Amino acid sequence: MSNTTTFQGNPAQRALAEQVYQVMTTQGRLFASDAPIRQTLTNLADFFAVQNKTDRETIARDIDAALRENNGLFAREEREDDILYITSRVGAYKPRVEDTLHMFRRRLHEPEHPLPVDDISVVVTTTRPALTTVEPVFISDYWQQQAGGTPVVPALPTITAAVVVPDDVETVVEAIEVAEEAPIIAPVPVAAPAVVERPMLNTVITLPNGLQIDLRRSVDELMAQYGATLATQLRSSIERAIPPRLVVFGNQVFPEVGGGGFGKNDLRRIRDYLLEAGEPLLDVQIMQDIFRYSQNRPDYESFRFELNYRLSREKDFEFVGVEGARLWTTKGMPPIGTKRLKASEMGQVMGYIEEGFDDSLVSQTADTIRKSGSLSLILSFFEWEYGALPFTRAMAALMPTSLLPDQRTTVLRFEAPQHYTSALVELRYPTGNRGGWLQGLDGFFRDYLIPGAMITISRTDNQHIFTITYEEQPEVADRLLVVDEKKNKLAFENVSYYCVVDTDMLLSQAQYGRLRNLKLFPMGERRKGDAMLEHAFETIGDPIGTRSEPRYRTTIEKLLVALNVLRPASKDYLVHLLKENELFVPETATTWTYTPPPATDEDDEDEEDIYDDDEE
Amino acid sequence: MDGKNVTYGETGMERLAQVLRSSGQPQDITWLTERYLEILRELVLAEEQNS
Numbered sequence: 001m002s003n004t005t006t007f008q009g010n011p012a013q014r015a016l017a018e019q020v021y022q023v024m025t026t027q028g029r030l031f032a033s034d035a036p037i038r039q040t041l042t043n044l045a046d047f048f049a050v051q052n053k054t055d056r057e058t059i060a061r062d063i064d065a066a067l068r069e070n071n072g073l074f075a076r077e078e079r080e081d082d083i084l085y086i087t088s089r090v091g092a093y094k095p096r097v098e099d100t101l102h103m104f105r106r107r108l109h110e111p112e113h114p115l116p117v118d119d120i121s122v123v124v125t126t127t128r129p130a131l132t133t134v135e136p137v138f139i140s141d142y143w144q145q146q147a148g149g150t151p152v153v154p155a156l157p158t159i160t161a162a163v164v165v166p167d168d169v170e171t172v173v174e175a176i177e178v179a180e181e182a183p184i185i186a187p188v189p190v191a192a193p194a195v196v197e198r199p200m201l202n203t204v205i206t207l208p209n210g211l212q213i214d215l216r217r218s219v220d221e222l223m224a225q226y227g228a229t230l231a232t233q234l235r236s237s238i239e240r241a242i243p244p245r246l247v248v249f250g251n252q253v254f255p256e257v258g259g260g261g262f263g264k265n266d267l268r269r270i271r272d273y274l275l276e277a278g279e280p281l282l283d284v285q286i287m288q289d290i291f292r293y294s295q296n297r298p299d300y301e302s303f304r305f306e307l308n309y310r311l312s313r314e315k316d317f318e319f320v321g322v323e324g325a326r327l328w329t330t331k332g333m334p335p336i337g338t339k340r341l342k343a344s345e346m347g348q349v350m351g352y353i354e355e356g357f358d359d360s361l362v363s364q365t366a367d368t369i370r371k372s373g374s375l376s377l378i379l380s381f382f383e384w385e386y387g388a389l390p391f392t393r394a395m396a397a398l399m400p401t402s403l404l405p406d407q408r409t410t411v412l413r414f415e416a417p418q419h420y421t422s423a424l425v426e427l428r429y430p431t432g433n434r435g436g437w438l439q440g441l442d443g444f445f446r447d448y449l450i451p452g453a454m455i456t457i458s459r460t461d462n463q464h465i466f467t468i469t470y471e472e473q474p475e476v477a478d479r480l481l482v483v484d485e486k487k488n489k490l491a492f493e494n495v496s497y498y499c500v501v502d503t504d505m506l507l508s509q510a511q512y513g514r515l516r517n518l519k520l521f522p523m524g525e526r527r528k529g530d531a532m533l534e535h536a537f538e539t540i541g542d543p544i545g546t547r548s549e550p551r552y553r554t555t556i557e558k559l560l561v562a563l564n565v566l567r568p569a570s571k572d573y574l575v576h577l578l579k580e581n582e583l584f585v586p587e588t589a590t591t592w593t594y595t596p597p598p599a600t601d602e603d604d605e606d607e608e609d610i611y612d613d614d615e616e
Numbered sequence: 617m618d619g620k621n622v623t624y625g626e627t628g629m630e631r632l633a634q635v636l637r638s639s640g641q642p643q644d645i646t647w648l649t650e651r652y653l654e655i656l657r658e659l660v661l662a663e664e665q666n667s
Contacts, residue, residue, distance in 0.1 A: 202619040203660050215619065215660045219653045223646075231649045237625025246633060254642040255633050301641040 005091060009069030016066040020044060021073065025089050036093045041083040110142040207233050249309045250323065250403045254302065261306045266290075271316060271330045278334055279424055280320050280327040280411045283308055312404065320411040320426075322400040325464040327411055336411065336426040337439035338386055341523070343428065348527040349567050350390055350435025357573035360392035369397040374458035378502045380564035381451040385483060387442025390568050391430060395438070400463045402429055414457070414468045416444060425466075444468065450480055450497045452505035471500040481507040481515055481565070490516050490565070505561060512558070514539050518565055526567040533577045536562040537584070537594040544593065552594045553587065617659045628655040 005021065007014040023044070028037035045060035052059060067074045067085055075086040075093055086093050100106075203215045211229060213222055222230065238246045238253060245256040269290050274281055283304055287293040293303055308326055311317040321327035352358075369375050375398045383389055391399070402410060408429060415422040423444050430436035449455065449470060458467045477496045484491040492509040507515060517539045526532055540562040541552025556574060563569045569577075578584040578592055585593045621627070632652050636643060 201660070205619045205622040205624060205656065205660070207624045215653075215657045219650050219657065222653055223650055227646065227649070230653070231645050234625055234649050234652055235645055237629075240625075242626060242629070246629075246636065248645070249642075251645050252642040253636065253645055253648050255637050298640070305642040 005073065007070050007073070009066055012062070013066035013069050016048075016062055017070045017073070019048070020063060020067060020085070021087065023047065024085070024087055028089060031089065033090045034088050034094065034096060036086050037088055038084055038086050040079075041085070044085070208237070209233060247309055249305060249312060250326075252305060254305050254309075262310045267310075267314060267316070270311070270328075274328065274330045275332055280329040280333070282321070283311075283326040283328065286328065318409070319404055319407055320409050321403065322410055322463045323403050325462060326403075327464065329411065336424045337388070338442045341386055341388060341439060345523040345527065346388065346428070346437055346439075347431070347434030349523065350430075350437050351433055351527070352529065352569060352573040353390055353392055353435040354430055354433050355573075357570050357576055358392050359570045359572040360390075360394035364394065366393060366397035369394055373398070374456055376454060376456045378505050379445065379449060379451050379453050379455060380505070380561075380568065381481060381507055382564050382566065382568050384445045384449065384451040384453075385442075386439070387445050388437050388439040388568075389441070391427065391436030391438060392570075396436075398457060398459060398466075399427055399438075410464070412438075413465045414441060414444070415460075415465060416448070416468050418469060418472070419448065441468070449499050450495060450501060451507050452501040452503070453497075453499040454502060472498055473500050474498070478506070479509040481509075481512065483520065488520060490518050490520065492516060504557065507561070507565070512540070512561065515562060515565060518562065521566065529563075529567070529569065529573065529577050530581060532566045533559070533563055533574070534581075534583075534594070534596065536566060537592075538596060541594060545595070550596055552596075553591060554594075555590050556592065557590070559592070617662070619660055622656060622660065624656075628652065628659055631655050 005018075007017045007021075009017065020039075024037045024039050027039065028035065031037060041060055041064060044063050045056050048054075048059045048063065049056040064083065067076065073087055073092050077084040077086065088094075204212050205215060206212050207229070209229065211226065213226060213230075215222075235248060235253075238248055246253050247256045270286055273286065273290055284295075287300075287304060287307060291303075293300060297303070308319075311328055312319055316331055318329050319326070320329050375394055377389070377394075389395065399412075400410060408431070410427040410429070412425045412427055413422055414425045421444065423440055425438050425440040427438050428436050453470055455468055455470045458469070460467060475496050475498055477494060479492040480495040480497075481490055482493045482495070483489075492513070509516075519535060521532070521535075536559060537552055537554065538550075540558050541554040543550065544553045545551030556571065556578075559578075560569065560571055560574050563574060578586070583595055583597065585595070587593055617627075632648065632655055635651050635655070636648065
């Protein structure tokens with residue numbers, strides 16, 4: 001290369017430049033021919049100062065001057081503290097230019113004559129990778145355009161400015177002058193209306209029961225339409241005890257109070273106090289008498305809530321109150337009402353109400369009862385004897401509903417303003433196919449009323465207090481049906497009474513003399529309505545058959561009275577029992593006959609001879 | 617918040633508990649339901665107000 005290279009400058013500079021070139025090309029003899037060979041002035045000066053045995057500063061100046069003269073061969077770069085010379089084995093260094101015009105990659109992705117593409121997926125390999133990793137697949141813009149994936153950007157039209165040379169220069173000048181005189185009206189840019197695309201917000205939420213509500217609607221609207229459902233769903237969520245724990249008692253909610261509100265000693269004191277009182281007590285009484293909690297205290301309501309919630313979690317305590325009166329009872333309290341009634345047996349006896357034979361709303365509607373706040377009814381013998389009233393739909397319209405979901409009982413107070421007395425009444429709510437009833441009025445009934453008396457039960461301002469009244473009349477004496485407890489059988493006794501009665505329902509000896517033959521079955525037997533009806537029919541019915549083929553006839557009204565001596569029954573239930581048994585045959589709309597099945601010898605011995613004179 | 621991400625009875629319950637706690641006394645379930653709806657509305661409609 002040095003042979004063909006001509007150096008510039010004076011002879012000394014040309015010689016020095018040639019030497020430098022030889023040194024640098026020797027240094028880079030293994031480089032590519034066009035690769036840059038770099039060397040600093042410092043290194044070159046050190047080298048030639050030793051070689052020529054001259055002063056280093058002088059030779060440095062000479063080298064720099066010689067290479068400046070040959071700047072076509074040596075590129076010069078000044079660094080911070082040194083000067084760098086660059087050359088190559090083929091002469092002056094020229095940076096390499098990559099020729100990418102005909103790359104294979106380009107030809108692969110953007111062929112000159114591509115095959116038609118109907119689906120972009122055919123361009124992507126379907127080869128299954130060894131590892132199931134999701135990797136982005138590069139698809140060139142070309143193929144995406146071919147498949148219509150990206151819009152083809154049209155080439156911008158070439159604007160060719162036509163140069164117009166005006167023929168008449170003066171015209172142009174005039175035009176310019178007119179333009180200068182005319183007011184300059186800047187073109188008002190017409191801004192396109194700003195269209196802000198907001199993403200459509202999904203404001204509809206779905207409740208756990210599938211109900212969808214739109215939260216764009218106001219709270220009032222939502223509550224008016226779905227209030228009950230929303231409250232129920234929220235309540236059930238709270239009761240699932242998902243943190244943060246809120247606790248529910250009745251219809252009230254409060255954050256759970258951690259730890260030590262009430263200790264065992266407090267609970268023992270409450271229990272002792274209830275046992276001492278001998279009847280259920282209100283939560284506010286417990287707070288005042290045991291904990292000396294005044295209503296003026298700011299945390300009165302939260303303490304009250306905590307007390308109720310804590311007692312509801314204790315097995316020894318049972319809630320027997322209503323919304324306005326939170327009454328508590330405990331184990332070992334004296335029972336309310338007669339001990340002759342067992343809850344399990346009574347539930348079955350009253351089961352006919354839950355079976356759909358409740359006709360208590362035939363003559364009056366539940367709404368009427370709710371609005372009037374009172375209910376009148378005529379006492380049957382069973383109701384009078386045991387002081388128990390069926391929890392019919394009519395009664396349910398008057399009575400308070402249970403506050404807690406698992407509440408079985410509510411204790412009410414029935415006040416008798418005519419006698420300035422009161423009685424605790426236990427309301428047993430129906431469960432499943434077992435009916436509900438009220439018990440605890442046996443004392444009042446026995447003292448002041450007789451079967452057939454019409455009583456009125458009325459609500460008061462306190463949800464758990466009711467009044468019971470009856471219409472009084474001058475003393476009447478009659479022989480009425482009673483239970484002879486010594487002999488455990490029915491009998492007629494002289495009774496004086498002062499209440500107005502329904503004469504059809506009055507169980508006088510003159511009217512229902514045969515009823516003394518009714519057998520007082522154990523309560524467990526009385527739940528069998530069909531068996532009780534057969535026995536009542538045989539007792540109250542007029543015998544129309546023979547001794548060998550007995551047959552009886554009576555009216556539905558009499559049957560209803562007789563059956564209600566043994567057990568409570570509605571007219572609907574009675575008719576159902578009559579229609580269910582083939583032995584009962586209707587004669588007229590109100591008269592039925594009964595043909596008992598052939599009696600066995602044992603039955604004959606037990607049976608009383610009713611075909612003889614059966615009335616005293 | 618997108619309505620799809622709201623679980624009724626779970627979303628916003630912390631705030632509801634705070635509201636209940638700050639009231640200082642037990643509240644009726646109807647009152648609580650109204651407060652809860654207000655909280656959910658705020659959560660869902662806040663995004664619309666921000667955008």
